[in-house]
Amino acid sequence: MSLATRLPQTLKQVRPVLSTNHSEAKRRVLNLYKIWLRQIPYIRVDYIKNNWTEPQLRDVIKENFMRNKDVTDIRVIDLLVVRGQMDFVETAEIWRQQHNVATLDRKKDTYKKKPIGFLERFYEGH
Numbered sequence: 001m002s003l004a005t006r007l008p009q010t011l012k013q014v015r016p017v018l019s020t021n022h023s024e025a026k027r028r029v030l031n032l033y034k035i036w037l038r039q040i041p042y043i044r045v046d047y048i049k050n051n052w053t054e055p056q057l058r059d060v061i062k063e064n065f066m067r068n069k070d071v072t073d074i075r076v077i078d079l080l081v082v083r084g085q086m087d088f089v090e091t092a093e094i095w096r097q098q099h100n101v102a103t104l105d106r107k108k109d110t111y112k113k114k115p116i117g118f119l120e121r122f123y124e125g126h
Contacts, residue, residue, distance in 0.1 A: 017075055017078040018081070019077065020074075022074065025074050025081075028077075029077065029080075029081060032081055033065055035088060036061045036084075039088065039091070039092055041054070043057060043091060043101070044057065046094050047096075047098055050101060050102055060105045068080055
């Protein structure tokens with residue numbers, strides 16, 4: 001049997017990781033989202049140095065989920081759900097450090113932007 005005849009058989013045998021259809025994958029994503037939302041009061045207490053309010057945390061969690069809203073491949077969705085579950089366990093068990101939890105909020109820019117124009121560089125001393 002040549003490679004050309006075996007290749008279609010091999011491609012047909014790829015199975016999903018966890019979900020068998022899109023509705024099941026959607027259910028897993030929504031369950032993970034609900035778990036994160038239920039954990040918000042405890043995240044505020046455990047990681048108090050970040051000074052987050054509950055609406056801010058809710059927006060951060062929603063933004064992280066909405067970043068992957070266009071993913072349609074079931075295997076990729078399952079992979080993202082598993083990663084989200086691992087992140088959740090690390091956060092809930094307080095295995096993450098304060099600065100690692102701060103990376104949940106992608107809006108916070110921790111790097112100082114480089115000056116662009118001549119005068120800005122001059123004022124900065126570059």
